[in-house]
Amino acid sequence: MIVLFKKVHSEAVLPTKAHPTDAAFDISTIESYTLQPGERHLFGTGIAAEFPAEYVALFRDRSSLGSKGITVLAGVIDASYRGEWKVVLLNTSQEPYEIKAGDRIAQCLFLPVPTVEVKETAELPGSDRAAGGFGSTGR
Numbered sequence: 362m363i364v365l366f367k368k369v370h371s372e373a374v375l376p377t378k379a380h381p382t383d384a385a386f387d388i389s390t391i392e393s394y395t396l397q398p399g400e401r402h403l404f405g406t407g408i409a410a411e412f413p414a415e416y417v418a419l420f421r422d423r424s425s426l427g428s429k430g431i432t433v434l435a436g437v438i439d440a441s442y443r444g445e446w447k448v449v450l451l452n453t454s455q456e457p458y459e460i461k462a463g464d465r466i467a468q469c470l471f472l473p474v475p476t477v478e479v480k481e482t483a484e485l486p487g488s489d490r491a492a493g494g495f496g497s498t499g500r
Contacts, residue, residue: 364412364471369445372462373407376469385421385468388448395459396452401434404466406446414440417474420448420467430454433467 366375376386391407412418420436434449448467452458460466490497 362413362416362471364410367409368407369409370405370407374463375408385470387423387465388420388446388467388469389463390448390460390466391462393460393462395457396431396450397457398452398455401449401451404448404450404460406448408446409443410438410446411443412440412471415473416440416471418446419470419472421470423465423468426450426466429458430456431458431466436467438469 368375370391372391374389374391376388378386388406388408390404392404394402394404396402410418417440418438420433420438422431422433426432430453432451432453434451436448438446450460450466
């Protein structure tokens with residue numbers, strides 16, 4: 362698969378992988394901003410992309426940031442979207458966290474999307490789990 366990236370900002374950094382076998386690409390920001398405890402902020406990346414319609418780009422936490430309480434909110438990029446990629450970060454820690462322009466702030470996975478047809482039914486087939494939800498399997 363080939364993904365075409367366009368820099369829409371002169372300071373943008375194209376997605377990279379630290380190792381060839383990494384599953385996800387690191388996504389960097391073009392902004393410097395200090396996230397206060399409990400605050401969320403939409404960070405620009407300065408990049409836009411084109412990739413096959415059978416795929417989706419998903420943003421995930423970087424483990425180094427997640428361990429400090431900085432997590433990604435939202436993060437689905439549809440194949441038809443051509444605008445600048447932006448990443449919403451949330452500071453769940455009790456301390457301010459400084460993000461600098463050029464920092465890697467998220468990971469991006471490209472995953473296949475199956476074609477799904479929605480059909481309404483009056484009844485669903487049974488299963489071993491049935492309607493067991495939160496906590497239904499114990500601790």
